[in-house]
Amino acid sequence: MGFLDIKKATKSYGSVRVLHETDISVEEGEFLVLVGPSGCGKSTLLNMIAGLEEVTSGDIAIKGRSMNGVRPADRNIAMVFQSYALYPNMNVAQNMAFGLEMHGIPKPERDKAVAQVADLLQIQPLLDRKPGQLSGGQRQRVAMGRALVRDPDVFLFDEPLSNLDAKLRVDMRTEIKKLHQKLGTTIVYVTHDQIEALTLSTRIAVMFGGHVQQLGTPKEIYDNPANIFVAGFMGSPSMNLFPARVAVENGNAIARIDLADGAAASLPFPPGNAMAAHDGRDIVLGIRPEAITDEDGADRNSKAIHRIETRVEVTEPAGSDTFVVANLGGKEVTGRFRADVDVRPGNTFPFAVNMEKAVAFDPKTEQRIG
The missing domain is CATH 2.40.50.140 (Nucleic acid-binding proteins)
Incomplete structure (x- = not known):
């Protein structure tokens, strides 16, 4: 049994099945990337882990506890979105502490957690600024910081770098990798960018048509593709x-x-x-x-x-x-x-x-x- 277990999970909208029976077991501290073209089911699966979408059939469990029917707020997960989703009327420190405040964490503990994470992400000088005063890369760091202060069981990233320019995307990729190596957190990360998938992950699930086409390490996926789709999708230039x-x-x-x-x-x-x-x-x-x-x-x-x-x-x-x-x-x-x-x-x-x-x-x- 893994830290996060996805067992025969499916998702249907009426008669249309968008995610077929999916089995993935994620170990504690693993960095799993779900990669594939638009419409392949990767974001749907991430939303099911988060509780934003209900599982049609099958089961998703975290630390041995089934998440079926559990509200997102009760899953001890943290999500980083493509759009950052920062509150424009709050400064950086308030944005980072908001989730802790909603969970009733006392202010001294909130301030300590925010200070520690700000130090880790090197965003201490930004704590008094509003999101409108930040660059795209700074906003993404704040969004990551808001997730980190909660110390969740699982971090979920939904295409967090797609709004950044090419150079900043590479820089943030490196920062996320260093952060994972330092903290050993369990991460599920969605992207359509196969270079992100290859460079960040410990394992990759390549998805297409609502199916996991191949699950393996970056080297396994790159050197030994299971089918023509995986061979042609992974790598730049492709195989x-x-x-x-x-x-x-x-x-x-x-x-x-x-x-x-x-x-x-x-x-x-x-x-x-x-x-x-x-x-x-x-x-x-x-x-x-x-x-x-x-x-x-x-x-x-x-x-x-x-x-x-x-x-x-x-x-x-x-x-x-x-x-x-x-x-x-x-x-x-x-x-x-x-x-x-x-x-x-x-x-x-x-x-x-x-x-x-x-x-x-x-x-x-x-x-x-x-």
Whole structure:
């Protein structure tokens, strides 16, 4: 049994089911991120944990106690919203202390809690200011502070960084991660940003269509996606997905692919790879951009680097890297090259492909097969 247990939880509005049977067990101190596109059910699940939405069937329990029918105020959870939800007529200290005041906490204890959290978040100079006098990042810190002073069992974050500009979002991401490492709090965090999910979480639940598509650590989700949706959604740039056909030569599996000029190429899977059982089968081959690179930039520890020469379609300089787009199997494929590689659109160039990092999917079921 986990600290937070979600057991076969569903949510329906009339005849429309927006969240299907969901099972997730969150351990104490874990940072779980619910990630997925708009409408996937992640915010609905978060609201069910908070008590803002009723569970249609199944159960949600915190510390072994079922939350079904328990009012939000009685769940000992704290929520940080996308909109900050600060009271404009109160200063920062009053906003942070308001929840404690509503729970009847004496003023000396409220003041002590606010001072401790303000020190932790480095917002002491802001305590006398009103929300209208704060930047977006400062408001978000205050919203986090209001949650922290309550010392809840579970923190719930609902896309808290989506209103911030790109640089501030990165800075706040780091602050939230440092805060979690320092306090060891249990956090459930909703976002549509897969970079946030990968950098913040101890585990990720990737959601789509009201289902949890995959639950695992960031490394498991990134390296071993369960299906084509997870492969294409997680990562920036996302995993390259293109058609291939499996062949077996001398007992070893090979992925045969078509190149843009009408030629074909063969990419051998590592020796002993289970794909040999799929001889003659059409597959969708998945390879991350960093596993398609220039020859000098390829992983020296890999024993499955294979060269393909094909025409470069587009180059995208990105500072520390250059993204290079080619066509494999009729699909655009992006490789991550070193910044100083002399590669130009229209030229034929050797691509080094690390087949140790390749995964394969069934094109019909879209589930991973190898």
